[in-house]
Amino acid sequence: MKKTGAAAAGEAKKRRHYIRAGWKDVLQSKTVGHIKRHWMLYLFLLPSLILVGIFSYGSMFGIFIAFQEYELLAGVSGSEFVGLKNFADIFNAKTLGTYRYFRNTIYISLIRIGTNFPIILIYTLLVNEIRRRRIKSLVQTISFLPHFISWAVVGGLAYNLFTVNGGTLNKLLELVGQEPVFWYSEAKYWWGILAVSSLWKGMGWATIMYLSALGSIDGELYDACLIDGGGRFRQAISVTLPGIMNVVVLQLILDMGGIMGDNYDQIISMINNSQSLSETTNVVGILTFSAATGGGNLSQATAFGLIQSAIGLILVLISNRVAKKAGQAGIV
Amino acid sequence: MNAGSRTKKNRKKVRVFDVMNGCLMVLTSLVFLVPFLMVVSASFSDNTALQRDGISLIIKGFTLEGYTFLFNAMKDTFLRSMGISVFVSVLTATGTMMITTFAAFALTRQILPGRKFFNIYYLIPMFFSGGMIPVYLIVRGVGLYNTIWALIIPSMCGMYYILLLRNYIAAVPRTLEEAAELDGANDLQVFWHVIMPVSLPMMFSVWLMSFTAKWNDWASSLLYLGANNQKLWTLQYVIKQMIADMQALFGSTSSGSVSDAPLISAKNAGIVISVIPLIAVCPLVQRFYISGIMAGSVKG
Numbered sequence: 001m002k003k004t005g006a007a008a009a010g011e012a013k014k015r016r017h018y019i020r021a022g023w024k025d026v027l028q029s030k031t032v033g034h035i036k037r038h039w040m041l042y043l044f045l046l047p048s049l050i051l052v053g054i055f056s057y058g059s060m061f062g063i064f065i066a067f068q069e070y071e072l073l074a075g076v077s078g079s080e081f082v083g084l085k086n087f088a089d090i091f092n093a094k095t096l097g098t099y100r101y102f103r104n105t106i107y108i109s110l111i112r113i114g115t116n117f118p119i120i121l122i123y124t125l126l127v128n129e130i131r132r133r134r135i136k137s138l139v140q141t142i143s144f145l146p147h148f149i150s151w152a153v154v155g156g157l158a159y160n161l162f163t164v165n166g167g168t169l170n171k172l173l174e175l176v177g178q179e180p181v182f183w184y185s186e187a188k189y190w191w192g193i194l195a196v197s198s199l200w201k202g203m204g205w206a207t208i209m210y211l212s213a214l215g216s217i218d219g220e221l222y223d224a225c226l227i228d229g230g231g232r233f234r235q236a237i238s239v240t241l242p243g244i245m246n247v248v249v250l251q252l253i254l255d256m257g258g259i260m261g262d263n264y265d266q267i268i269s270m271i272n273n274s275q276s277l278s279e280t281t282n283v284v285g286i287l288t289f290s291a292a293t294g295g296g297n298l299s300q301a302t303a304f305g306l307i308q309s310a311i312g313l314i315l316v317l318i319s320n321r322v323a324k325k326a327g328q329a330g331i332v
Numbered sequence: 333m334n335a336g337s338r339t340k341k342n343r344k345k346v347r348v349f350d351v352m353n354g355c356l357m358v359l360t361s362l363v364f365l366v367p368f369l370m371v372v373s374a375s376f377s378d379n380t381a382l383q384r385d386g387i388s389l390i391i392k393g394f395t396l397e398g399y400t401f402l403f404n405a406m407k408d409t410f411l412r413s414m415g416i417s418v419f420v421s422v423l424t425a426t427g428t429m430m431i432t433t434f435a436a437f438a439l440t441r442q443i444l445p446g447r448k449f450f451n452i453y454y455l456i457p458m459f460f461s462g463g464m465i466p467v468y469l470i471v472r473g474v475g476l477y478n479t480i481w482a483l484i485i486p487s488m489c490g491m492y493y494i495l496l497l498r499n500y501i502a503a504v505p506r507t508l509e510e511a512a513e514l515d516g517a518n519d520l521q522v523f524w525h526v527i528m529p530v531s532l533p534m535m536f537s538v539w540l541m542s543f544t545a546k547w548n549d550w551a552s553s554l555l556y557l558g559a560n561n562q563k564l565w566t567l568q569y570v571i572k573q574m575i576a577d578m579q580a581l582f583g584s585t586s587s588g589s590v591s592d593a594p595l596i597s598a599k600n601a602g603i604v605i606s607v608i609p610l611i612a613v614c615p616l617v618q619r620f621y622i623s624g625i626m627a628g629s630v631k632g
Binding site for chain 2: 152158163
């Protein structure tokens with residue numbers, strides 16, 4: 001729509017007037033009016049703004065020490081700036097075991113996702129097939145239990161299974177005539193043990209998302225399948241699975257985005273201070289954690305962590321993009 | 333005739349499947365439960381029997397020695413850490429619930445000037461964080477290090493909880509708020525009389541979830557407290573040390589003879605006590621959280 005000359009001139013005049021306007025006019029503008037009327041909302045936001053500001057955004061600035069030779073007593077201002085030296089060290093020096101830290105991080109994630117993902121899916125479908133609602137709810141409650149237990153306690157439960165003196169697993173091995181295994185000194189078993197313990201702890205809880213998607217499947221679809229002569233197996237394959245496919249795909253993509261993440265809490269709790277397992281269980285998170293608690297090289301550890309979270313961020317963004325391309329909602 | 337025989341066959345197949353599935357569910361449920369039952373049995377068993385034969389599902393020589401040991405010989409470590417854990421977890425959960433509900437309420441108000449900016453402000457930390465060591469240095473920098481507040485304040489604002497609550501509150505019909513505003517209610521009154529009463533289930537699940545997370549957190553005690561600040565150790569950290577080396581923990585924190593102490597029973601008794609509140613929490617979360625995300629997901 002074309003504006004008439006007079007109207008345009010009037011508008012320009014108004015704008016000029018606005019520019020020339022003093023603080024009084026600013027105070028009468030719409031936004032300021034809103035702020036004045038709804039100042040309480042900022043009070044509602046204030047505590048979280050401060051906490052997030054200090055601990056989340058503040059710590060983002062703390063990344064600066066990855067580019068320093070940081071010393072705790074000297075502080076950020078007193079420590080020497082060394083540029084990319086810490087990163088160069090990580091990628092050059094073999095003594096740091098860089099390769100091993102990243103390899104273990106990625107392998108542990110991949111084995112966990114590869115085993116847990118399909119088993120959880122099958123378990124969800126089977127739970128869904130339980131006919132009595134009461135029993136279904138009971139099974140679910142039991143399966144949720146491990147989710148609420150700390151890894152420290154899971155480490156204690158696992159110790160009862162793995163210990164050489166009277167551990168349950170070795171007693172079972174003895175029953176079938178096998179030699180006992182020294183679980184806490186055999187590094188080769190631990191990728192498997194970590195995957196199984198993740199499954200035990202997370203399986204029940206992970207079904208929630210799928211089951212809530214199952215609830216939204218149209219019941220008429222099942223009836224239609226039944227009329228066509230489909231049994232329960234057929235129904236599970238032809239109705240249930242397609243019905244939750246979007247959630248399955250989304251979950252898989254999210255999992256892939258988290259490959260660079262590691263669960264140092266789980267690993268430290270499970271390995272029970274055993275030094276001989278470091279070959280397969282040393283991950284980036286353990287390196288950072290022990291640097292902070294045991295007086296290690298803080299700058300180096302921060303650089304390690306920064307590489308990890310940068311790659312992690314890229315993976316999450318890529319997988320989010322893929323999810324959107326695949327027609328899913330994505331996470332942002 | 334033909335169709336009849338088919339359904340009969342189907343029905344039989346279905347029954348076989350139900351039985352097999354039932355067996356499988358019992359089996360998996362046992363896999364979830366047995367490790368807990370073993371700990372319970374060990375906590376009531378005689379220590380020398382445990383040393384000799386290892387742990388099993390059957391209680392050997394019933395005794396309360398493990399529990400009495402924790403509450404007498406290890407009173408200073410164990411009982412104290414329980415108190416610390418209750419204080420820290422309740423305060424963290426209550427603080428988190430209030431702070432995140434306030435934030436979520438403000439973010440759902442369409443009228444909030446700068447709403448877009450604030451949404452992004454809370455979103456970024458979900459995807460990128462400075463990492464463990466920068467946070468550790470911040471805790472030192474603001475003077476929380478080696479105080480009980482280091483265990484509480486840094487974990488009082490979870491972005492994920494804000495997201496959950498925001499979706500939940502966004503599903504509340506706008507007409508309710510508008511009606512209150514027509515009656516001249518200000519933001520505080522809208523929150524207090526309209527939003528909060530309907531958000532209570534989700535607020536309660538946020539409380540439960542952050543309580544659980546804090547109760548289970550042992551790493552903060554190690555990170556944010558000085559090496560010898562035993563007075564502030566949380567229960568989980570004590571449990572962690574008990575599992576790793578009960579003898580060393582007992583030797584360093586208590587006086588008394590180590591040789592005849594029921595260390596294995598006591599360790600398992602400690603685990604049982606630390607798990608009790610969580611077993612109480614589990615069905616509550618099932619009830620409130622799951623109905624909460626269902627309600628939130630309808631519109632959010």
